[in-house]
Amino acid sequence: MLDPKAVRGHDGAMDKAPPWFTGQLLLALPGIGDPRFEHAVVAMISHDEEGAMGIGIADPIRGMTVGAVLDQLDIAHDEDPLDQPVFLGGPVEPSRGFVLHSRDWGGKDAVQVSGRWMVSSSHDILRAIAEGRGPSHWLVALGYAGWSPGQLEGELVHHGWHVTPGSDALLFDTPPAERWQAAFAEAGVDARLLATEGGEA
Numbered sequence: 174m175l176d177p178k179a180v181r182g183h184d185g186a187m188d189k190a191p192p193w194f195t196g197q198l199l200l201a202l203p204g205i206g207d208p209r210f211e212h213a214v215v216a217m218i219s220h221d222e223e224g225a226m227g228i229g230i231a232d233p234i235r236g237m238t239v240g241a242v243l244d245q246l247d248i249a250h251d252e253d254p255l256d257q258p259v260f261l262g263g264p265v266e267p268s269r270g271f272v273l274h275s276r277d278w279g280g281k282d283a284v285q286v287s288g289r290w291m292v293s294s295s296h297d298i299l300r301a302i303a304e305g306r307g308p309s310h311w312l313v314a315l316g317y318a319g320w321s322p323g324q325l326e327g328e329l330v331h332h333g334w335h336v337t338p339g340s341d342a343l344l345f346d347t348p349p350a351e352r353w354q355a356a357f358a359e360a361g362v363d364a365r366l367l368a369t370e371g372g373e374a
Contacts, residue, residue, distance in 0.1 A: 194220045194325075196287025198339035199227060200356050203367050205333045209264055212353040215318055216273055216344065218284075218292055225320040228271055228292070230312060230344060231352040233258035239313050242270070243303050246296065250303035258349065262314030271314050272298045273344070278308035290344070310345040335360065 194217045201213040215227035240255035262271055272293045276285065280297040291308075301307035320328075328334055337360040347355050357364040 194225070194336055196289040196338075198337050198343075198356055200335040200337060200353060200360075202332055202335055210318075210333075213318075214339075214352045214356055215263070216286075216290070216339075218273075218286055218317070220325065222322060224322050225325045227318045228260075228262040228273055228314045229316075229318060230260055230262075230273065230314065231349050232261040233349050234261050234315065239302070242313065243299060246299065248296065248299055248303050251305060253305070255303070257312070260312060260314040260349070262316040263318030265317050265319045267316035269316060270294060270299075271317065272302075272311055273314065274298070274308035274311035275341070275345070276308075289341075310341065312345065335362070 197217050199213070199215040199217060201210045201215075205211065205213075212231065213229055214231035215229050217225065217227045219226045237259040238254075238256045239259060240250060240253075242259055243250050243255060261267070274283075274291055274293065276289075276291050278298065278301060279285075279291060280293055280295060280301070282295040282297070283291045283293040285291050298307060298311075299313075302311060325334075329336070335357070337356060339356055340359060343352060343356055343359060354364045357367075
């Protein structure tokens with residue numbers, strides 16, 4: 174499911190294909206109509222003709238830290254309390270964990286996302302993080318957002334989302350509460366000026 178099939182070449186035949194958003198960020202527009210995605214920032218893990226999958230990176234789960242998750246899994250960690258938040262990745266399989274991270278660490282189950290990030294879902298990366306030998310940049314999320322074939326494209330037509338490349342600094346360094354507005358700012362959009370009716374900028 175994590176295989177990023179949307180990574181494609183740039184031959185002439187692909188010029189007429191619909192755009193795929195693997196490795197991009199989806200920003201929820203005001204009026205998206207689903208309170209679960211209000212002010213959402215979703216890192217797209219895969220998107221192709223079979224559907225789409227993304228991980229939310231702007232909604233910390235209250236009271237849950239990475240250190241607490243490691244404690245629950247009996248994964249010992251050093252003196253670092255690892256008090257970074259765990260994010261609500263999406264409404265699908267909310268008990269399933271994912272680590273979105275930089276490309277300088279790769280376990281056997283790590284999947285590269287469009288040459289930008291990697292995503293892992295095994296305990297190996299959590300052990301590496303606990304021991305201080307993990308990737309230089311990472312975030313942990315529970316659950317994911319999923320779309321059936323054509324569903325995301327339909328939502329884009331109805332102005333539910335804005336697509337932007339986003340920067341790695343936005344993903345890994347920007348405070349979570351600022352990511353939605355900062356992502357729009359990177360795209361040259363003042364989020365304060367977005368219309369709330371219809372979700373159009």
